[in-house]
Amino acid sequence: MHELSICHSIVDIVGRHAAGREVRTVYLQVGALRQIVPETLRYCWTLVNADTPLAGSTLQVDSVPGAVRCRACEHRQLLTDAVLVCASCGGRDVEIVAGEEFLITTLDLAEA
Structure with a gap:
């Protein structure tokens, strides 16, 4: 369950950027190719913080x-599916252009 260690890292990053302000929501973009289970990540978030x-x-x-x-x-x-073949020409020389993201995009902070 690597989601637990990922949540520890997110807590550290968010804590630094929140600078003492109350955090209501942390928004992430997670690519489907990252092998992260969103439900497990949310569960680990409650444990870690x-x-x-x-x-x-x-x-x-x-x-x-x-x-x-x-x-x-x-x-x-x-x-x-996990097949990396072009559906148009059948070529196998493809480049992954989306799905590997892992970004903290936004913090919803309480008003000061």
Whole structure:
């Protein structure tokens, strides 16, 4: 369950950026290719921040679907399975262009 260690890192980062202000919600973008289970991540969030200034805050996880671009024909497609083949020309020389994200995008802070 690597989601637990990820949450520890998020708590550290958010704590520094919140600078003592109350955090209500932390928004993340997590790519589908990251092998992170959003439900597990949210559960771990409540465990990790229970005794911190972030207690009571929520984690909002927005999933980013995986996508590839074919280098031969430039076709771009969303991945529906783990096969990295261009649906347009059948080429195997594809580049992953989405789905590997892991970003803290926004903090919803209480008014000062």
